[in-house]
Amino acid sequence: MLQIEKGGVCFPKGFTAAGVKAGIKTSGNLDLALLYSKESAQCFATFTKNQVQAAPVLYDRGILFNQNIINAVIVNSGNANACTGQQGFIDAASMAGQVEKELKLNKHSVLIGSTGVIGRVLPIDKITAAIPELVKSLSAENSELFAKAICTTDTILKTGCISVQTSLGEVRFGGSCKGSGMIHPNMATMLAYITTDLLLPKNFLVEFKTFVNDSFNAITVDGDMSTNDTCILLANGQSGVFLNDLPPTEQATVRHALFELMKHLALLIVRDGEGATKRIEIEVCGAHSKAEAMQIAKSIATSSLVKCAFFGEDPNWGRIVSSAGASGVTFVPAKISLYFEDVQIVKDGVPVEVAKEKLVEVVKKKEYKVSLDLCLGKSKASVFTCDLSYDYVKINAEYTT
Amino acid sequence: MLQIEKGGVCFPKGFTAAGVKAGIKTSGNLDLALLYSKESAQCFATFTKNQVQAAPVLYDRGILFNQNIINAVIVNSGNANACTGQQGFIDAASMAGQVEKELKLNKHSVLIGSTGVIGRVLPIDKITAAIPELVKSLSAENSELFAKAICTTDTILKTGCISVQTSLGEVRFGGSCKGSGMIHPNMATMLAYITTDLLLPKNFLVEFKTFVNDSFNAITVDGDMSTNDTCILLANGQSGVFLNDLPPTEQATVRHALFELMKHLALLIVRDGEGATKRIEIEVCGAHSKAEAMQIAKSIATSSLVKCAFFGEDPNWGRIVSSAGASGVTFVPAKISLYFEDVQIVKDGVPVEVAKEKLVEVVKKKEYKVSLDLCLGKSKASVFTCDLSYDYVKINAEYTT
Numbered sequence: 001m002l003q004i005e006k007g008g009v010c011f012p013k014g015f016t017a018a019g020v021k022a023g024i025k026t027s028g029n030l031d032l033a034l035l036y037s038k039e040s041a042q043c044f045a046t047f048t049k050n051q052v053q054a055a056p057v058l059y060d061r062g063i064l065f066n067q068n069i070i071n072a073v074i075v076n077s078g079n080a081n082a083c084t085g086q087q088g089f090i091d092a093a094s095m096a097g098q099v100e101k102e103l104k105l106n107k108h109s110v111l112i113g114s115t116g117v118i119g120r121v122l123p124i125d126k127i128t129a130a131i132p133e134l135v136k137s138l139s140a141e142n143s144e145l146f147a148k149a150i151c152t153t154d155t156i157l158k159t160g161c162i163s164v165q166t167s168l169g170e171v172r173f174g175g176s177c178k179g180s181g182m183i184h185p186n187m188a189t190m191l192a193y194i195t196t197d198l199l200l201p202k203n204f205l206v207e208f209k210t211f212v213n214d215s216f217n218a219i220t221v222d223g224d225m226s227t228n229d230t231c232i233l234l235a236n237g238q239s240g241v242f243l244n245d246l247p248p249t250e251q252a253t254v255r256h257a258l259f260e261l262m263k264h265l266a267l268l269i270v271r272d273g274e275g276a277t278k279r280i281e282i283e284v285c286g287a288h289s290k291a292e293a294m295q296i297a298k299s300i301a302t303s304s305l306v307k308c309a310f311f312g313e314d315p316n317w318g319r320i321v322s323s324a325g326a327s328g329v330t331f332v333p334a335k336i337s338l339y340f341e342d343v344q345i346v347k348d349g350v351p352v353e354v355a356k357e358k359l360v361e362v363v364k365k366k367e368y369k370v371s372l373d374l375c376l377g378k379s380k381a382s383v384f385t386c387d388l389s390y391d392y393v394k395i396n397a398e399y400t401t
Numbered sequence: 402m403l404q405i406e407k408g409g410v411c412f413p414k415g416f417t418a419a420g421v422k423a424g425i426k427t428s429g430n431l432d433l434a435l436l437y438s439k440e441s442a443q444c445f446a447t448f449t450k451n452q453v454q455a456a457p458v459l460y461d462r463g464i465l466f467n468q469n470i471i472n473a474v475i476v477n478s479g480n481a482n483a484c485t486g487q488q489g490f491i492d493a494a495s496m497a498g499q500v501e502k503e504l505k506l507n508k509h510s511v512l513i514g515s516t517g518v519i520g521r522v523l524p525i526d527k528i529t530a531a532i533p534e535l536v537k538s539l540s541a542e543n544s545e546l547f548a549k550a551i552c553t554t555d556t557i558l559k560t561g562c563i564s565v566q567t568s569l570g571e572v573r574f575g576g577s578c579k580g581s582g583m584i585h586p587n588m589a590t591m592l593a594y595i596t597t598d599l600l601l602p603k604n605f606l607v608e609f610k611t612f613v614n615d616s617f618n619a620i621t622v623d624g625d626m627s628t629n630d631t632c633i634l635l636a637n638g639q640s641g642v643f644l645n646d647l648p649p650t651e652q653a654t655v656r657h658a659l660f661e662l663m664k665h666l667a668l669l670i671v672r673d674g675e676g677a678t679k680r681i682e683i684e685v686c687g688a689h690s691k692a693e694a695m696q697i698a699k700s701i702a703t704s705s706l707v708k709c710a711f712f713g714e715d716p717n718w719g720r721i722v723s724s725a726g727a728s729g730v731t732f733v734p735a736k737i738s739l740y741f742e743d744v745q746i747v748k749d750g751v752p753v754e755v756a757k758e759k760l761v762e763v764v765k766k767k768e769y770k771v772s773l774d775l776c777l778g779k780s781k782a783s784v785f786t787c788d789l790s791y792d793y794v795k796i797n798a799e800y801t802t
Contacts, residue, residue, distance in 0.1 A: 050723065050727050053726075053734075082719065083734070085735070085749070117719060118718075118720070119722070119751070225727040304793075318484060318518060318519025318628075321484055321520075322453055324452075325452040325453030325454075333484070334486070346484070346520070350484055350520070351484065389794060390791050390794050393709055393790060
């Protein structure tokens with residue numbers, strides 16, 4: 001049985017990390033992080049689809065356009081380096097370049113991540129001044145410092161690791177992410193860094209993207225839509241195990257372990273939803289295609305009215321059905337069924353008699369599942385969302401530019 | 402100069418109205434309304450595009466499929482008659498039929514509107530019992546009772562009227578609507594009833610739809626997406642004036658008067674936004690097309706992060722630019738300009754130096770305009786939105802099914 005353990009990006013062989021205070025955040029908290037593998041690592045990455053892309057995203061995409069061999073990622077929090085024009089590119093390149101120099105690495109072997117306020121020029125002098133200390137403090141003990149230094153409004157650390165014993169040796173995965181579940185999550189920057197000592201096939205990106213869709217993109221919903229969203233997997237091969245050399249069942253187990261770690265990290269983001277008190281799985285099944293199921297699930301999961309009802313512990317299924325109807329996907333309203341956990345409340349499009357106390361029991365839970373069955377096809381998809389509370393407004397009204 | 406005056410649906414000649422307590426609302430407030438023109442009226446109507454359509458919407462669309470001559474509209478609040486299956490249709494038809502009978506009207510000359518909780522069968526007995534009193538109390542003095550009886554979570558009455566003196570005589574418009582500006586307005590039912598004693602050309606529906614797009618659909622954003630949304634214009638011709646007989650400049654004035662009334666009513670919905678403290682116009686200009694400008698404006702206007710920033714009086718332009726980038730419309734980030742009123746804060750995609758006190762002055766206002774100039778084309782569109790406050794969550798968490 002696969003089990004996510006405590007630990008982070010340094011759990012796999014050959015990775016070290018660091019986190020320091022560069023003074024970017026006015027709070028004085030950790031705000032500069034470094035992840036490093038002395039042995040060059042394969043890099044698989046997905047980035048935001050927002051038209052407005054931050055300098056670090058454009059920089060990374062440029063680097064990865066021609067090659068996928070990377071040694072390090074430097075990440076700052078407190079400033080997104082987005083909408084910063086030409087100066088933003090210069091600063092991004094200078095951050096990466098300085099790390100390459102300090103670590104005596106090849107050119108274009110360092111990626112960058114940034115998260116925080118948009119539209120302010122990076123305090124590059126502070127970063128420049130902090131990089132030597134950052135590099136010096138690299139250690140395999142620093143998973144947690146790394147995790148802390150990439151945070152912004154996060155209230156819990158988001159890390160995890162998992163290992164799989166294969167017939168060719170042990171394979172390890174570690175990871176760390178930042179971000180909070182939000183109403184319109186397409187604006188919330190999500191950064192995720194996954195490490196492994198496995199060696200992966202070159203075409204693994206296709207598979208990685210489906211894992212991202214079913215984990216980080218299934219919770220931050222349009223999570224790929226902030227100016228800075230980034231999800232990076234570094235595989236340095238230090239376990240000596242090549243995925244494709246494993247017997248098929250072990251390959252499946254290893255893939256599953258990676259996906260479970262990614263899902264674990266993604267769910268931590270939902271659990272840390274800004275002001276959230278509940279985590280709800282919205283499952284849409286009986287759809288013609290997975291894409292349609294996902295589209296409906298996202299429409300429900302992002303409805304503020306639905307999310308307010310979750311907070312109010314009100315099984316307001318009318319709002320759920322209405323937001324499904326507004327999703328743009330064609331279905332037959334007279335066919336649908338709706339369940340809160342195993343309590344059916346709609347059948348053939350109309351409400352069924354249900355013992356109120358059974359329903360109340362479900363909506364009072366901290367975590368539960370809402371299932372909408374379209375009764376049309378065999379495809380399904382799940383989105384994980386949180387409720388919308390007073391504190392959401394407080395956090396977001398007070399977060400200042 | 403056209404001026405919206407106090408008054409409502411009974412202002413134009415030949416219209417009477419009524420509003421009574423049928424006991425549908427547990428609060429005991431007015432919940433059954435009737436609008437009536439003894440002389441048959443032309444009816445122009447737009448309905449929700451949600452796939453899940455309430456029984457009254459399906460009933461009305463059925464009636465209007467073959468003809469557009471109507472005498473009355475009966476509206477109940479407190480129950481949406483949505484997701485009520487076959488019983489919903491029976492109840493809807495029975496409401497309309499009873500009014501036709503009481504008023505000795507032709508079959509299919511009465512339309513219906515419903516708003517309130519979804520998925521509960523209409524308490525049709527209460528409605529049946531109240532209709533005789535409703536019909537008896539019809540009077541040209543009852544614009545306000547009508548306005549009150551169609552409300553749900555509304556905190557202010559939404560009525561208005563306007564008259565135009567033409568060379569062929571006076572023409573009058575009156576109107577009433579219900580609805581509250583919301584984060585995800587596609588779930589909030591909007592009902593609007595406009596009356597006029599003008600005679601309109603049969604093809605006026607096309608024009609009416611553009612008026613709806615620039616008024617009710619420009620504020621409730623995806624306002625056409627609740628299960629019950631309805632906007633109806635009744636024109637009974639009792640002024641003796643036919644629009645097409647007027648000289649072109651007077652035609653323009655009359656059209657403008659109708660649109661101004663509709664916009665006035667729509668803006669009352671924004672002002673009554675659930676828990677809203679501010680009303681913001683989001684203007685997108687310099688677009689390739691009006692549709693693209695509208696799509697970006699709606700993306701910004703529905704972003705919870707943007708709306709929380711308005712509430713927090715924080716000129717968080719980064720969130721605005723980011724949500725424009727997530728709208729799906731192609732533009733050039735390096736070309737955009739952004740203004741809060743006349744204070745420019747972004748030029749060529751990067752922030753410009755601005756006196757903080759000038760900006761603070763704008764964001765502290767109750768009503769102001771944010772303009773995003775794409776600097777690409779000549780088209781523009783505006784959407785009116787409100788801020789997102791603690792009270793929004795309170796109202797929507799406590800509104801019970």
